[in-house]
Amino acid sequence: xxxxxxxxxxxxxxxEYKSDLEPTWCPGCGDFGVVTALTRAxxxxxxxxxxxxLVSGIGCSSRLPxxxxxxxxxxxxxRAVPAxxxxxLAKPEIPTIVTAGxxxxxxxxxxxxxxxxxxxxxxxxISMDNRMYALTKNQVSPTSRKGxxxxxxxxxxxxxxxxxxxxxxxxxxTFVAQTYAGNPKHMTxxxxxxxxxxxxxxxxxxxxxxxxxxxxxFKYYKGRLIDINNELGHDPSDxxxxxxxxxxxxxxxxxxxxxxxxxxxxxxxGVFYQTRKETFxxxxxxxxxxxxxxNPDTVWDEIxxxxxx
Amino acid sequence: MAFxxxxxxxxxxxxxxxxxxxxTMRAAANLGYDVVTFKSFPAEIKGGYALSQVRISDEKILxxxxxxxxxxxxxxxxxxxNKPLLRKGNVLIWDGPEGGDFEPEIEELEEKGVILYAVPxxxxxxxxxxxxxxxxxxxxxxxxxLFDFPIEVLKEEIVKKFSRKGEDVVNLNFKAIEVxxxxxxxxxxxxDPYKLPGPKPKKDVIIVEGNxxxxxGAAAAGVKVFAAYPITPATTVGNYLAPIILKTGGYxxxxxxEISSMAxxxxxxxxxxxxxxxxxxxxxxxxxxxxxxxxxxxxxxxxVDVQRGGPSTxxxxxxxxxxxxxxxxxxxxxxxxVVIAPTNVEENxxxxxxxxxxxxxxxxxxxxxxxxxxxxxxxxxxxxxxxEIQSKLIERPTLKKGEVNPEDIQNIYRYQITEDGLxxxxxxxxxxxxxxxxxxxxxxxxxxxTTPKERTEMMxxxxxxxxxxxxxxxxxxEWDLGDLQEGEKADIAIITWGLxxxxxxxxxxxxxxxxxKVAALYPKLVYPVPKKxxxxxxxxxxxxxxxxxxxxxxxxxFIRMFTDVPPSKIVQFNIYRGxxxxxxxxxxxxxxxLGKQVQA
Ligand SMILES: Cc1ncc(C[n+]2csc(CCOP(=O)(O)OP(=O)(O)O)c2C)c(N)n1
Ligand code: SF4
Numbered sequence: 001x002x003x004x005x006x007x008x009x010x011x012x013x014x015x016e017y018k019s020d021l022e023p024t025w026c027p028g029c030g031d032f033g034v035v036t037a038l039t040r041a042x043x044x045x046x047x048x049x050x051x052x053x054l055v056s057g058i059g060c061s062s063r064l065p066x067x068x069x070x071x072x073x074x075x076x077x078x079r080a081v082p083a084x085x086x087x088x089l090a091k092p093e094i095p096t097i098v099t100a101g102x103x104x105x106x107x108x109x110x111x112x113x114x115x116x117x118x119x120x121x122x123x124x125x126i127s128m129d130n131r132m133y134a135l136t137k138n139q140v141s142p143t144s145r146k147g148x149x150x151x152x153x154x155x156x157x158x159x160x161x162x163x164x165x166x167x168x169x170x171x172x173x174t175f176v177a178q179t180y181a182g183n184p185k186h187m188t189x190x191x192x193x194x195x196x197x198x199x200x201x202x203x204x205x206x207x208x209x210x211x212x213x214x215x216x217x218f219k220y221y222k223g224r225l226i227d228i229n230n231e232l233g234h235d236p237s238d239x240x241x242x243x244x245x246x247x248x249x250x251x252x253x254x255x256x257x258x259x260x261x262x263x264x265x266x267x268x269x270g271v272f273y274q275t276r277k278e279t280f281x282x283x284x285x286x287x288x289x290x291x292x293x294x295n296p297d298t299v300w301d302e303i304x305x306x307x308x309x
Numbered sequence: 310m311a312f313x314x315x316x317x318x319x320x321x322x323x324x325x326x327x328x329x330x331x332x333t334m335r336a337a338a339n340l341g342y343d344v345v346t347f348k349s350f351p352a353e354i355k356g357g358y359a360l361s362q363v364r365i366s367d368e369k370i371l372x373x374x375x376x377x378x379x380x381x382x383x384x385x386x387x388x389x390x391n392k393p394l395l396r397k398g399n400v401l402i403w404d405g406p407e408g409g410d411f412e413p414e415i416e417e418l419e420e421k422g423v424i425l426y427a428v429p430x431x432x433x434x435x436x437x438x439x440x441x442x443x444x445x446x447x448x449x450x451x452x453x454x455l456f457d458f459p460i461e462v463l464k465e466e467i468v469k470k471f472s473r474k475g476e477d478v479v480n481l482n483f484k485a486i487e488v489x490x491x492x493x494x495x496x497x498x499x500x501d502p503y504k505l506p507g508p509k510p511k512k513d514v515i516i517v518e519g520n521x522x523x524x525x526g527a528a529a530a531g532v533k534v535f536a537a538y539p540i541t542p543a544t545t546v547g548n549y550l551a552p553i554i555l556k557t558g559g560y561x562x563x564x565x566x567e568i569s570s571m572a573x574x575x576x577x578x579x580x581x582x583x584x585x586x587x588x589x590x591x592x593x594x595x596x597x598x599x600x601x602x603x604x605x606x607x608x609x610x611x612x613v614d615v616q617r618g619g620p621s622t623x624x625x626x627x628x629x630x631x632x633x634x635x636x637x638x639x640x641x642x643x644x645x646x647v648v649i650a651p652t653n654v655e656e657n658x659x660x661x662x663x664x665x666x667x668x669x670x671x672x673x674x675x676x677x678x679x680x681x682x683x684x685x686x687x688x689x690x691x692x693x694x695x696x697e698i699q700s701k702l703i704e705r706p707t708l709k710k711g712e713v714n715p716e717d718i719q720n721i722y723r724y725q726i727t728e729d730g731l732x733x734x735x736x737x738x739x740x741x742x743x744x745x746x747x748x749x750x751x752x753x754x755x756x757x758x759t760t761p762k763e764r765t766e767m768m769x770x771x772x773x774x775x776x777x778x779x780x781x782x783x784x785x786x787e788w789d790l791g792d793l794q795e796g797e798k799a800d801i802a803i804i805t806w807g808l809x810x811x812x813x814x815x816x817x818x819x820x821x822x823x824x825x826k827v828a829a830l831y832p833k834l835v836y837p838v839p840k841k842x843x844x845x846x847x848x849x850x851x852x853x854x855x856x857x858x859x860x861x862x863x864x865x866x867f868i869r870m871f872t873d874v875p876p877s878k879i880v881q882f883n884i885y886r887g888x889x890x891x892x893x894x895x896x897x898x899x900x901x902x903l904g905k906q907v908q909a
Contacts, residue, residue: 006738021756052737053580055576058748071579071743072743073575073576074746075602076598076602078568079572082564082570083576084576085562085569086572087577087579087737089536089560089562090576091581091582091737091738094737094738115564115565284560288555288560291552292556299556300529303525303528303553303556304515307516307521308515308692309338309516309689
């Protein structure tokens, strides 16, 4: 069963997807790049601003829907994914994109992500990963590197970072990719692929916070990225290889990363994994078809007759 | 004198106690009688003490009554539990004189005036029918034979229920009926006065339990997304709705928790469809932040809370009315919510529809407070006219593409400030103008705003929506004045809500028969508190009695907090034992209060 998204006949210019609001982000924030990439991808995909929903939680990154010309739901901290599930259940023809932070998705909202992934809801989930909590002024997040100094961990993070890519694959996401806020072209391509992918598409965007995070900066990423598809020839349908690459995605944090296979100190970007499975929406549509009443006019007589004494 | 008979089946869970009650109820309803059942399951999955009580009358039944007339004890535990409740004139049918696991104190009971019939249900089932599982059929058939219920009606019910399982099963049950009939005829001399007077004109009714009524009401209201996480005693709302909603074009979604359920409801409703969840107290606690989001974003949402004994895990299968504070005031900040509460099963159906109407009309979350007892109570209710109901549904004012001139679109705002506070709704895929709903304080166009002026204007706008909610919904406030005129002097005023209201009603009828003037009010709209009606009814008497099944007196405290009723008049009457009131308690409380007053 094919559920088509609402699309326009003609492309709209990318700026048509911006609202009149100027982002309140700090100058140089990586999240600006995400807005640019999204507007380009929406334009390419001919999405209709009046039939498109962007759902977020709370955080610097989660403000993104406010800067966009589309239906947005800026919900509660951690609840972007289930709020988006609500949109999916209500209107499967409306493309739904979650735009939230690493803290929002993988700390307070952690209980939701793997379920939406394993159920394979047809939506895109973008994590703007600055590897910390920015809105609350610098605390560690689940993706913070070891040793990172947050306001509540002034002695440095004593935990290992959480590997969101490996986790997404394990959760059952059918599209898993990583891209970088400093590379609008790659970001746009990946987002387009994610939108086109029928199923749960997770895109981790490395998006620096120049105000607080002085380690995971644009400078740090410069020259340190490796495109696993183009440079290493990775085929996303190869799950074993996808898992292997994902497992090593955080190796660059390591002091002796240079010597580590397969990335030798580089940070991988690209599509790690992609497979086609029936989406949740397709399965529900089938059920509805299967149980649809023969005669809608008499459906209530049938229902009520069951309760007659 | 009206015919009024209560039969109670009690025994071990899994022995057919509950289905005995169901069969008896269906048979009586088929004969044109009004029926109300009360059931109690053990919290355990199997075993434990279970009861099913059926009240049958030729008049409208208000509550489950004070007790029972006929007790069928399946085992020793059932006998022990109910022995203290046996009164003069009651009939006890017990599993004996041989083959059962107990022996009642025959002499002691007979002295008390209890009539005893020994029917060896276990033995007959095992030896005469050859199948122990027919024990409950023997019990039912004995009841039918002894009290003049037409046995064909029981046979019809058995055919209805078991024909799917094959002729052998039906015949086995028929054999059990014959065995019971024969035993009663040969061994029991009837000395009690109870007797069903014969069939009444058949009414067009459906038999539903409280939670079934909610499911049907939701489907009739057009719910499209139902998201919930299992929790006793609310789970069955979803169980009942799941097969129906596929036919009416929606979906029941089992979420990973209640936070998710509520977020899904907000997301779905934001997208433009009717959405709801059903939970109990612990789930409401988890949902509070997102209920606030629905308030702030003015998103319609229906949250059913089937209350159970709390706090914490409390008593998951037991009756309680202690979630009113949490439902009305459990959010942070000043949020706008509506809380409504049904008093019986019929209202569970109609007020569920009303919950959607209120949510759509005022664009906010509506909490629907029912309870564990009501969830399991079955009633025969008039078959609803769904077409008529659907023609009167209130829908949110979604602005549709093509409905406005392109040049006017820019002047339309999702949170437009209006006199009544209500603004146009915009939905993806339907409306021409996108916006971002946000939990941040915002201006008319939904852009974040924090200036003192805009904050004040928006807060005022949101509260303006429900400023006149009492006047706009007189049908959600039930007056019960008997022969009194509004404002006339009464001996006592009674204000109560939820299941307690239906019980109080029966007590009040009895009090009136004794010449006591009672002015009563049963608000179905409990929050915002219907100040005018409460003040009016309270002004009719010097004592305002507020019976509630909770410790703190939630409604009584709300009356103090939100109305000008003099606090010295308010008398709280609280029970919190996990069972509903019985009418007699309220009757006696009133007599006690009025007696005291006369002496003073
Ligand atoms: C229930 C709740 N708890 C805490 C907060 C405070 N809070 C707001 S944003 C945030 C962290 C955001 O981190 P992330 O999602 O990584 O976004 P970023 O700001 O880094 O883009 C926290 C803890 C909140 N808004 N709600
Ligand atoms: S604090 Fe960091 S994440 Fe937040 S807007 Fe500024 S740069 Fe961006």
